[in-house]
Amino acid sequence: MNVIEIKNVSREIKGKKILNDINLDIKKGEIIAILGHNGAGKTTLVNTIMKLAKYSGSIKYSFDKKDVYKKIAYQMQTSSYENEAKVLEVCQLYKKVLQSKIDLQELLKEFNLDKFQNAYIKNLSGGQKQSLSILLTLIGEPEVLIFDELTTGLDSLKRRSIWDIIKKINEFSGTTIILTSHFLDEVEYLAEKVVIMNQGNIEKIGTVSDIVNNQFKDTKKIEFETPCIDNLENVFGRKVKITGSKVSFTYQNNEEDEIYKSVKKLSGTNIVMKNFSFEDAFLQMLGYKLVNGGEILND
Numbered sequence: 001m002n003v004i005e006i007k008n009v010s011r012e013i014k015g016k017k018i019l020n021d022i023n024l025d026i027k028k029g030e031i032i033a034i035l036g037h038n039g040a041g042k043t044t045l046v047n048t049i050m051k052l053a054k055y056s057g058s059i060k061y062s063f064d065k066k067d068v069y070k071k072i073a074y075q076m077q078t079s080s081y082e083n084e085a086k087v088l089e090v091c092q093l094y095k096k097v098l099q100s101k102i103d104l105q106e107l108l109k110e111f112n113l114d115k116f117q118n119a120y121i122k123n124l125s126g127g128q129k130q131s132l133s134i135l136l137t138l139i140g141e142p143e144v145l146i147f148d149e150l151t152t153g154l155d156s157l158k159r160r161s162i163w164d165i166i167k168k169i170n171e172f173s174g175t176t177i178i179l180t181s182h183f184l185d186e187v188e189y190l191a192e193k194v195v196i197m198n199q200g201n202i203e204k205i206g207t208v209s210d211i212v213n214n215q216f217k218d219t220k221k222i223e224f225e226t227p228c229i230d231n232l233e234n235v236f237g238r239k240v241k242i243t244g245s246k247v248s249f250t251y252q253n254n255e256e257d258e259i260y261k262s263v264k265k266l267s268g269t270n271i272v273m274k275n276f277s278f279e280d281a282f283l284q285m286l287g288y289k290l291v292n293g294g295e296i297l298n299d
């Protein structure tokens with residue numbers, strides 16, 4: 001069942017297309033990540049879902065349109081709170097306004113904020129403020145959660161713990177989660193479906209593995225070192241990249257055994273034969289060029 005259906009949505013500002021004919025179905029209970037470089041249109045897209053930006057086309061919800069703010073909680077890129085307020089006070093205010101029955105102490109504990117519940121928000125660290133703003137999105141027990149740049153500004157430990165909380169919310173409450181991100185590791189870890197945006201367009205929709213497989217099919221890459229660096233292009237019948245004693249090139253999966261044997265004959269060491277990564281696929285899709293060894297050239 002689709003919780004949100006976006007059909008032919010476009011947004012234009014002063015003659016510039018910010019969103020260009022976007023079509024996207026968001027299924028109930030899925031974690032979907034919208035990925036793209038700065039200015040790709042990610043925030044604008046979620047703003048249209050939240051009715052915060054004008055658009056042409058249609059967005060349908062599985063609930064009454066007038067309940068958007070009740071059913072969807074949106075953590076914006078920049079959140080600001082009354083500095084003179086304390087953590088618990090803000091939580092209680094949200095609980096009251098949203099008429100929620102949630103157990104605040106349990107929630108604060110989950111986010112490691114119970115120790116800071118009487119602290120002024122102005123005295124929290126950046127990471128703690130970010131945790132608080134995620135916690136606040138949960139108070140109304142929404143059907144859909146939208147996070148615009150979920151973990152920007154957090155250290156790696158904090159990011160991991162936020163990821164785990166997001167997974168838990170999704171698993172236990174079946175909450176649909178939409179997140180925008182620049183971080184490929186975050187998207188790989190969390191998202192069941194990835195939407196890659198570029199200059200207001202959707203370039204690709206799929207799982208991480210679908211996207212990598214479609215982009216590279218059966219192509220893999222090899223790196224090794226060898227003392228015999230002469231005539232390698234003839235030996236392997238393709239272009240190779242040589243940096244000092246390091247050699248790299250791409251090959252088809254069915255050539256793997258043959259190539260491995262040839263490399264061994266050349267006294268090859270430190271041999272690494274691997275698949276292309278999600279990052280390789282993402283960069284190639286957005287117009288960066290991977291040279292033979294899988295390195296990236298920004299054309």
Ligand SMILES: Nc1ncnc2c1ncn2[C@@H]1O[C@H](COP(=O)(O)OP(=O)(O)OP(=O)(O)O)[C@@H](O)[C@H]1O
Nearest residue numbers: 013018036037038039040041042043044045180182
């Ligand atoms: N109100 C506006 N007026 C003019 N241009 C705008 C407006 N809102 C967005 N844009 C432009 O639309 C494009 C997409 O912006 P948007 O914020 O949606 O991108 P994004 O993918 O979220 O970027 P980032 O990752 O940097 O947050 C950008 O070029 C931005 O400058």
